[in-house]
Amino acid sequence: xxxxxxxxxxxxxxxxxxxxxxxxxxxxxxxxxxxxxxxxxxxxxxxxxxxxxxxxxxxxxxxxxxxxxxxxxxxxxxxxxxxxxxxxxxxxxxxxxxxxxxxxxxxxxxxxxxxxxxxxxxxxxxxxxxxxxxxxxxxxxxxxxxxxxxxxxxxxxxxxxxxxxxxxxxxxxxxxxxxxxxxxxxxxxxxxxxxxxxxxxxxxxxxxxxxxxxxxxxxxxxxxxxxxxxxxxxxxxxxxxxxxxxxxxxxxxxxxxxxxxxxxxxxxxxxxxxxxxxxxxxxxxxxxxxxxxxxxxxxxxxxxxxxxxxxxxxxxxxxxxxxxxxxxxxxxxxxxxxxxxx
Amino acid sequence: xxxxxxxxxxxxxxxxxxxxxxxxxxxxxxxxxxxxxxxxxxxxxxxxxxxxxxxxxxxxxxxxxxxxxxxxxxxxxxxxxxxxxxxxxxxxxxxxxxxxxxxxxxxxxxxxxxxxxxxxxxxxxxxxxxxxxxxxxxxxxxxxxxxxxxxxxxxxxxxxxxxxxxxxxxxxxxxxxxxxxxxxxxxxxxxxxxxxxxxxxxxxxxxxxxxxxxxxxxxxxxxxxxxxxxxxxxxxxxxxxxxxxxxxxxxxxxxxxxxxxxxxxxxxxxxxxxxxxxxxxxxxxxxxxxxxxxxxxxxxxxxxxxxxxxxxxxxxxxxxxxxxxxxxxxx
Ligand SMILES: Nc1ncnc2c1ncn2[C@@H]1O[C@H](COP(=O)(O)OP(=O)(O)OP(=O)(O)O)[C@@H](O)[C@H]1O
Ligand code: SF4
Ligand SMILES: [Mg+2]
Numbered sequence: 001x002x003x004x005x006x007x008x009x010x011x012x013x014x015x016x017x018x019x020x021x022x023x024x025x026x027x028x029x030x031x032x033x034x035x036x037x038x039x040x041x042x043x044x045x046x047x048x049x050x051x052x053x054x055x056x057x058x059x060x061x062x063x064x065x066x067x068x069x070x071x072x073x074x075x076x077x078x079x080x081x082x083x084x085x086x087x088x089x090x091x092x093x094x095x096x097x098x099x100x101x102x103x104x105x106x107x108x109x110x111x112x113x114x115x116x117x118x119x120x121x122x123x124x125x126x127x128x129x130x131x132x133x134x135x136x137x138x139x140x141x142x143x144x145x146x147x148x149x150x151x152x153x154x155x156x157x158x159x160x161x162x163x164x165x166x167x168x169x170x171x172x173x174x175x176x177x178x179x180x181x182x183x184x185x186x187x188x189x190x191x192x193x194x195x196x197x198x199x200x201x202x203x204x205x206x207x208x209x210x211x212x213x214x215x216x217x218x219x220x221x222x223x224x225x226x227x228x229x230x231x232x233x234x235x236x237x238x239x240x241x242x243x244x245x246x247x248x249x250x251x252x253x254x255x256x257x258x259x260x261x262x263x264x265x266x267x268x269x270x271x272x273x274x275x276x277x278x279x280x281x282x283x284x285x286x287x288x289x290x291x292x293x294x295x296x297x298x299x300x301x302x303x304x305x306x307x308x309x310x311x312x313x314x315x316x317x318x319x320x321x322x323x324x325x326x327x328x329x330x331x332x333x334x335x336x337x338x339x340x341x342x
Numbered sequence: 343x344x345x346x347x348x349x350x351x352x353x354x355x356x357x358x359x360x361x362x363x364x365x366x367x368x369x370x371x372x373x374x375x376x377x378x379x380x381x382x383x384x385x386x387x388x389x390x391x392x393x394x395x396x397x398x399x400x401x402x403x404x405x406x407x408x409x410x411x412x413x414x415x416x417x418x419x420x421x422x423x424x425x426x427x428x429x430x431x432x433x434x435x436x437x438x439x440x441x442x443x444x445x446x447x448x449x450x451x452x453x454x455x456x457x458x459x460x461x462x463x464x465x466x467x468x469x470x471x472x473x474x475x476x477x478x479x480x481x482x483x484x485x486x487x488x489x490x491x492x493x494x495x496x497x498x499x500x501x502x503x504x505x506x507x508x509x510x511x512x513x514x515x516x517x518x519x520x521x522x523x524x525x526x527x528x529x530x531x532x533x534x535x536x537x538x539x540x541x542x543x544x545x546x547x548x549x550x551x552x553x554x555x556x557x558x559x560x561x562x563x564x565x566x567x568x569x570x571x572x573x574x575x576x577x578x579x580x581x582x583x584x585x586x587x588x589x590x591x592x593x594x595x596x597x598x599x600x601x602x603x604x605x606x607x608x609x610x611x612x613x614x615x616x617x618x619x620x621x622x623x624x625x626x627x628x629x630x631x632x633x634x635x636x637x638x639x640x641x642x643x644x645x646x647x648x649x650x651x652x653x654x655x656x657x658x659x660x661x662x663x664x665x666x667x668x669x670x671x672x673x
Contacts, residue, residue, distance in 0.1 A: 235442060237437075238443035239445065240429075241435050243429035243431070243518075253448070256448070332447055332449075332498045
């Protein structure tokens with residue numbers, strides 16, 4: 001369990017650095033530090049004095065930061081100074097929507113990308129491999145916003161088979177419990193579940209597709225490369241010369257060894273996946289953290305920007321570290337006590 | 343009829359646009375119940391022969407042979423599935439580098455148990471079969487001289503020392519109860535007691551189970567004590583082949599003589615990757631193979647005729663390829 005401790009320390013240190021950075025942003029952004037930090041515009045001098053006292057802005061930077069940190073940890077993330085709402089609530093609504101989108105795209109990437117990548121790797125340098133490879137290359141090189149626009153143009157405006165924007169039609173009043181629309185629909189009791197699900201799927205279709213094209217393509221490429229690598233190893237030759245059948249060689253020796261190096265690559269992919277998700281959701285007006293942050297930028301909502309960035313970074317780091325930890329735990333050939341890295 | 347019969351095996355490797363013959367008309371036969379040694383300096387192509395027999399050559403190698411047969415059946419024209427069954431049941435191979443021939447992500451026990459052909463597993467239900475697998479794994483591991491089976495069967499390859507993994511490779515080869523064992527340098531770097539143990543095991547299996555063995559080694563002492571016959575390879579050509587006694591008493595080929603002389607009274611091993619003390623120069627690299635007899639530039643007896651590849655000549659079951667063999671005066 002030393003390894004858990006190591007990853008824990010790594011995680012907290014990274015978060016600490018991020019927190020320092022976000023705290024510093026309050027000073028770096030233009031405008032009033034107090035407003036940047038709290039999101040509250042003081043009514044008069046007395047109010048201002050009170051707020052400064054409350055947030056210890058009259059003390060040394062170090063104590064300001066310690067106070068800031070404890071506030072963040074308690075969930076007092078400040079207020080958006082445009083809407084005046086609690087940032088915690090707003091982010092609590094927006095972030096799960098993004099994660100949901102990214103999760104489905106990742107799911108598709110794994111379900112389609114892995115088998116296709118394996119197939120291409122096993123048939124390496126044949127016609128089938130070349131065609132899979134070129135298709136995935138093309139898919140990989142599309143800019144995601146262009147792809148999303150193309151889908152909107154084609155499927156929403158021309159063919160009219162999928163809605164243009166949003167998560168679910170306004171007819172359904174889905175109470176927000178988990179932030180994940182499909183789960184919320186299943187939990188809601190006052191609506192027609194199957195109809196609502198159908199509608200939600202329709203809304204999900206295009207953004208997920210746009211997002212998953214790129215993830216799937218890179219998944220295929222990573223898996224293929226890895227399978228080809230493993231095929232050239234002497235232990236595969238040795239396994240074959242022991243007379244194992246193709247299927248036995250694949251399932252017992254090739255698959256596991258090929259997937260082990262793919263997992264950490266997957267962790268790296270998560271960053272670009274979340275970024276892409278944020279782009280896609282702006283185009284589809286998906287109420288996720290991406291469009292929320294863009295709104296914040298337009299409106300110069302500095303507190304929102306600060307906390308939003310911190311939240312996104314935390315999620316990304318958390319996922320990355322979890323995958324890396326998982327990989328470390330299941331890979332028998334790696335030393336469990338190697339240093340943890342992000 | 344020999345069990346494994348290889349005639350004029352030629353292997354061409356494509357390097358930088360040109361084809362070189364890494365193996366040039368190699369002949370090798372192994373009779374049933376025989377231990378045959380395959381010797382030659384490092385880089386003479388011994389491991390390539392092993393790969394050729396086990397069908398483990400990369401695509402870019404071009405293999406041709408006048409004959410390459412197992413019990414009269416041609417290996418070259420055999421359907422893939424039959425060849426696979428043959429490798430599963432009858433021929434077992436111990437590759438040269440035990441470390442890289444083991445899957446790093448599976449335990450040694452798993453890899454050992456999967457090498458057992460289904461016919462050798464007893465029981466009808468899967469738990470019975472699992473037990474039977476486990477039992478034969480443990481007994482084979484003991485047989486090759488690994489004591490702590492509990493520890494090693496659940497270990498991963500990177501956790502075990504080299505000599506244990508060498509023994510494990512041997513166990514994986516022997517567990518399918520093959521008729522022919524091809525062992526490529528199975529005792530390299532082992533300490534003397536361990537080595538003796540392994541060699542004794544092989545000799546015993548040969549005597550009790552009439553296991554045929556193709557034994558590849560640099561250890562001439564071990565070879566001369568356990569092998570019945572020997573094939574000498576130089577730079578991809580078989581230079582001499584015959585019964586061990588004959589070859590030791592009266593080698594006909596200058597290379598065989600140099601090789602035997604290099605291990606005075608067979609006390610020291612011929613250290614791998616070293617020059618032969620009794621022969622000038624080194625084995626040529628594949629890019630610069632001499633024409634004709636490949637030993638030419640290093641041979642003390644070489645004459646002008648040697649630029650023509652010498653044909654294989656035969657005296658009883660003793661074959662050699664040399665224009666000016668030794669000891670011929672006395673015959
Ligand atoms: N994959 C390959 N590609 C190109 N050349 C190769 C390849 N494998 C082997 N060779 C060449 O073939 C020749 C024979 O190699 P091989 O490994 O069979 O020697 P060896 O007799 O087994 O030597 P050692 O005693 O060191 O094991 C060498 O010159 C080597 O460079
Ligand atoms: S053929 Fe000539 S060069 Fe070759 S071994 Fe015989 S004497 Fe030496
Ligand atoms: Mg070798």
